[in-house]
Amino acid sequence: MLTTLSIKNYALIEDIRVELSSGMTIITGETGAGKSILLGALALLLGKRADASSVKDASKKCVIEAEFSLADYGLQDVFEENDLDYEPHTIIRRELLPSGKSRAFVNDTPVTVGQLQVLGVHLVDIHSQHETLALSSETYQLEVIDALAGHSSLLKQYSQQYNAYTEASEALSEMKAKKQEAIKELDYQTFLFEELEQAKLDGLDQMELEETYEKLSNSEAIQENLATIDQLFSEEQIGTIETAKTARTALGKVRGFASEYEALWNRLNSAIIELEDIAETVSQAAGDIEADPQQLFQLNEKLQTIHKLQLKHSVASVEELLEIKAALGSQIDGTQQLDDRIAELENKVINLEEQTTKTASELHQGREKVIPTLKEKLESFLGALGLPNAKFQFEIEKQDTFRKNGKDTLALLFTANKGLPFGSLKKIASGGEMSRIMLAVKAVLSQYKKLPTIIFDEIDTGVSGEIAHAMASIMSAMSEEMQLLSITHLPQIAAKGEHHIKIYKEDVNEVTVTRLRPLAGEERIIEIAQMIGGKQVSDVAIANAKELLN
Structure with missing residues (x-):
């Protein structure tokens, strides 16, 4: 769980520090106030490529630091596999230096960006518009199925076998070419x-x-x-x-x-x-x-x-x-000895092919077994999100050739209405439907894949009214199992949060800076009322805000 985030000299942020709690935290603010800056800083901390232009004052270093409470998440193996010392209270720091170089630390131990990226996957799941687009990709769809099937160790085994098979096959091809020469x-x-x-x-x-x-x-x-x-x-x-x-x-x-x-x-x-x-x-x-x-x-x-x-x-x-x-x-x-070496490699390739094929078959069987459950859960969530007629078709087929995640190809087809033909998500689903499908996917995943923190960046795009209420309820339920942060423009979702942070801009000495402020009590009522009715807060908006909060 992310407990503290500190950002210095990044974009419009001069120096902020925010304490975060478990449950559901809402982040609101006007367009352009700096909500995306907050996510950008967090992404940088988790291994995104550094960009010197993001530094506010180029003469000073930019520092982004986060503290995580990890005692309940079983991440010791992840740390060990990446040559890192595990600490239940882990501190990650990323620095951008005036020279343009960057460096990173985990518990004060220098690490590479690659290590940050691997570790970050296990700490924070940041949902963005880009990830909603990724929902249409076969790779992402298979990742969802594999998460439900509990294929983590099996995929690791397949990856090792596939890499060994690929390496041996390439060596065999090179040896045969060498022999011909x-x-x-x-x-x-x-x-x-x-x-x-x-x-x-x-x-x-x-x-x-x-x-x-x-x-x-x-x-x-x-x-x-x-x-x-x-x-x-x-x-x-x-x-x-x-x-x-x-x-x-x-x-x-x-x-x-x-x-x-x-x-x-x-x-x-x-x-x-x-x-x-x-x-x-x-x-x-x-x-x-x-x-x-x-x-x-x-x-x-x-x-x-x-x-x-x-x-x-x-x-x-x-x-x-x-x-x-x-x-x-x-x-x-x-x-003359090349023939012996070629024969050895041919035997090795045959053995590795058999092992990899066996693991690919196990993956296929596990996927086929879990698809009906995934289909049922997704359709149930979408029904609650105002798409009662939404249906999915998972067409999974085993191919002859190896792929990076098995031998399967997957076509995920969707229809939102009765009587209409199925089609690919990319072609059939609207923006609002894609947002709801993504939330449904995340809600299902949260039941199978334990993550310390999940962040939704305006997943409510294209929805309103009762659908927004339903989204808020689902997100609230998810937050019972994990820390959930939601950047939103919808008052229905904002009111569901246990904690509320406002991001706003302020001019200090003729320089615009981004600020953060936790909201509670009357301040939170006013913020939600403004989300309902705009800057000029009316009594009706205040009443609606109180009703939403209650």
């Missing part, structure tokens, strides 16, 4: 992989291959030059080694005369040893090298294959080619 590329990927596989690149040292190729390609020149070196080193009379040995013998004869000759002999001796080792290596290398056209041909082919693949794949090493080969192998394996 992969199949197009599979042949080329397989060709590239096999081409790299046939090149037998594992363990190859490209630098070593190229070096061997160079040696074999130039074997004749290598042999010729190595032979020359061998001859220069080893010729008996004038070979480099023999000459060095002769020099070493000569140094040996004087090495004992001074340390410097000893050092020269040692250096020359080391050089001779190194030259002999070089000569032996040259000789061995000359023996190892020989022309091998077959090997040269094979090496040439191998290197050409490697260079061709490197050019093709824009890489510079065998290691990079092996990485490409591994990647291609993974892609080919992945394509």
Whole structure:
């Protein structure tokens, strides 16, 4: 139940605070006095998109705060599901800052607008002209039926299953499309992989291959030059080694005369040893090298294959080619595994479809079961509201495809008079009839769906006289089960309220502001008399007002 509403710096409101009670509270005021501003502020508090132009003084922040008494409404789960701390006395605050940003709090905990909207649905039901139009929509009509059928948990279950089914179906479609795309590329990927596989690149040292190729390609020149070196080193009379040995013998004869000759002999001796080792290596290398056209041909082919693949794949090493080969192998394996993944998803979709279909069938059965009760109650209320011949037809059919609230389509047909054909509400019902139908719907819902607060914004549009009395009686009965606020222009309804608030405008320092004032006693009589006869209150209007109040 809404116990307090405080509004600062919003539209024409500078600073107001109103205390609200249980039962039926009437809100009246002249056209343009600010009744819609009050509802606008409350809607903003409950998650409506913020509009900086609604702020009265743009240099100050706008603050809307409401206190709710929730101990009797079992809303702990709603708070828990939205990660909010439940308090029996809950305070909600919305602020619009001068910067244009907005922020919101529930029990001083920052919350998102989305959390406000979800919570607001469970706290206040604001009826407006827009909602009367929504009465013609299939979605709203099904919501009414589901409320009577107690489908809250079943709808939640269906929504979870439907979302899971939709998600799995989309994933399956994507996987199948991916497979089709992969199949197009599979042949080329397989060709590239096999081409790299046939090149037998594992363990190859490209630098070593190229070096061997160079040696074999130039074997004749290598042999010729190595032979020359061998001859220069080893010729008996004038070979480099023999000459060095002769020099070493000569140094040996004087090495004992001074340390410097000893050092020269040692250096020359080391050089001779190194030259002999070089000569032996040259000789061995000359023996190892020989022309091998077959090997040269094979090496040439191998290197050409490697260079061709490197050019093709824009890489510079065998290691990079092996990485490409591994990647291609993974892609080919992945394509082949798509069938397994598709099969898994197909099974998942089938199972989810069965579960969702089962829940949709339960929804359908529950709706069919409760429709006669809803029809009877609506027609009964409309009879009391001056439409004794009003009749409804609910045509509900189960479809093959899933929808967001089941598999059902619903056509709600209406006629207000005997002998006239049924038609859709939008085409058949007048404005006054729509208002009465909406009140009947709300009256029925109030018996099944416990809400802390319901607000009617001129639901009495298009009615008067005895119908207004009947409306007032129904609203009064509803207020025994919930807090009911009604913005009205009809004295018959205004007189039925247990509490009365007047909204009016006042000029303060040449600035127009909206004010609120609780009415009681003589003030309330005068207000209702003015609703009956206008500004100039007559004795007759006063008498009528007293009669209505009594």
